[in-house]
Amino acid sequence: MKEGLVIKSTGSWYLVKSDDERPVSCKIKGRFRLNDIKSTNPVAVGDRVIFSVDEKNGIGIIEEILERKNYIVRRASNLSRQTQILAANIDQAILVATINYPVTTPVFIDRFLATTEAYDIPTTIIFNKIDRYDHYHKDQLKETIQIYNNIGYNVLVTSAKHDQNIDLVRELLKNKVSLLAGHSGVGKSTLINRVEPTLNLKTAKISDAHNTGRHTTTFTEMHPLGIGGYIIDTPGIRGFGLFNIKKEELAHFFREIFKFSSQCRYHNCTHLHEPGCAVKDAVEKGNIALSRYNSYVRIFLNRDEKFR
Ligand SMILES: Nc1nc2c(ncn2[C@@H]2O[C@H](COP(=O)(O)OP(=O)(O)OP(=O)(O)O)[C@@H](O)[C@H]2O)c(=O)[nH]1
Ligand SMILES: [Mg+2]
Ligand SMILES: [Zn+2]
Numbered sequence: 001m002k003e004g005l006v007i008k009s010t011g012s013w014y015l016v017k018s019d020d021e022r023p024v025s026c027k028i029k030g031r032f033r034l035n036d037i038k039s040t041n042p043v044a045v046g047d048r049v050i051f052s053v054d055e056k057n058g059i060g061i062i063e064e065i066l067e068r069k070n071y072i073v074r075r076a077s078n079l080s081r082q083t084q085i086l087a088a089n090i091d092q093a094i095l096v097a098t099i100n101y102p103v104t105t106p107v108f109i110d111r112f113l114a115t116t117e118a119y120d121i122p123t124t125i126i127f128n129k130i131d132r133y134d135h136y137h138k139d140q141l142k143e144t145i146q147i148y149n150n151i152g153y154n155v156l157v158t159s160a161k162h163d164q165n166i167d168l169v170r171e172l173l174k175n176k177v178s179l180l181a182g183h184s185g186v187g188k189s190t191l192i193n194r195v196e197p198t199l200n201l202k203t204a205k206i207s208d209a210h211n212t213g214r215h216t217t218t219f220t221e222m223h224p225l226g227i228g229g230y231i232i233d234t235p236g237i238r239g240f241g242l243f244n245i246k247k248e249e250l251a252h253f254f255r256e257i258f259k260f261s262s263q264c265r266y267h268n269c270t271h272l273h274e275p276g277c278a279v280k281d282a283v284e285k286g287n288i289a290l291s292r293y294n295s296y297v298r299i300f301l302n303r304d305e306k307f308r
Pocket of ligand 2: 189190202203233
């Protein structure tokens with residue numbers, strides 16, 4: 001038996017690395033169940049596992065998952081109630097977003113932030129492709145940065161293409177295990193290649209904002225960084241469903257909404273229609289960004305259908 005780190009997951013095969021040895025291709029023994037979570041992949045990139053190796057064919061068997069510090073999940077697909085663990089044992093999450101090429105919507109960003117807030121994972125937003133933005137996009141970018149800075153999120157702007165602010169990304173990643181997520185085509189793998197050119201990850205040949213479904217990166221994989229730490233590259237995500245968050249708890253994961261909610265007249269205020277709602281009041285006074293409030297309402301109302 002050996003202990004190792006899962007560095008790649010295809011869903012049925014896992015690449016596991018133990019100290020000073022070549023990674024071993026492993027399968028899972030039997031069926032793991034993770035509390036009450038029905039997961040399509042019980043073992044995730046970033047997991048520490050105990051595995052054995054079959055002498056005859058060199059194939060590993062994962063026998064046990066060691067306790068996780070944390071993990072982050074998303075729904076496996078739009079229709080499915082099953083969840084997929086994106087990664088485990090991460091120090092921080094980084095959402096790579098683009099104002100355009102492709103469009104990353106505020107509600108997508110806010111869903112992601114609510115999810116990482118629920119798992120208590122520090123999160124940075126990187127707006128990439130700033131070399132492609134026109135005046136209109138730049139104004140939108142400025143406004144968006146302000147919204148997220150105001151509520152305490154770290155925001156970076158980069159051009160992976162023109163090597164802009166890559167030093168800041170490097171600083172952010174240094175000595176940490178970081179999950180990189182975002183829509184397909186926003187430039188996640190390109191950014192990683194800029195930070196660590198020796199990785200030479202596959203990226204889309206042309207920057208085509210119209211074909212966001214292409215998914216150049218198809219499996220989640222963890223890469224060691226020369227500056228210390230690991231970066232986890234993930235396939236682009238379309239939707240990002242919250243998991244296991246009760247409607248009544250959603251407001252807890254919008255930090256500024258949570259802050260104001262203590263002043264609502266009713267302690268069980270949903271902030272949708274109640275009188276004496278301090279959250280709606282703050283939106284009207286401009287103390288909570290309208291886009292954030294709109295995201296909250298959309299996620300709240302969709303929950304039964306989409307967020308289980
Ligand atoms: N103009 C411009 N193009 C970029 C930038 N960063 C990445 N691209 C291009 O955008 C396209 C998509 O980049 P990828 O790195 O493959 O995107 P990804 O987020 O890894 O996508 P998936 O693996 O499908 O999730 C490629 O053609 C890149 O060359 C940038 O800063 N500016
Ligand atoms: Mg990629
Ligand atoms: Zn309220």
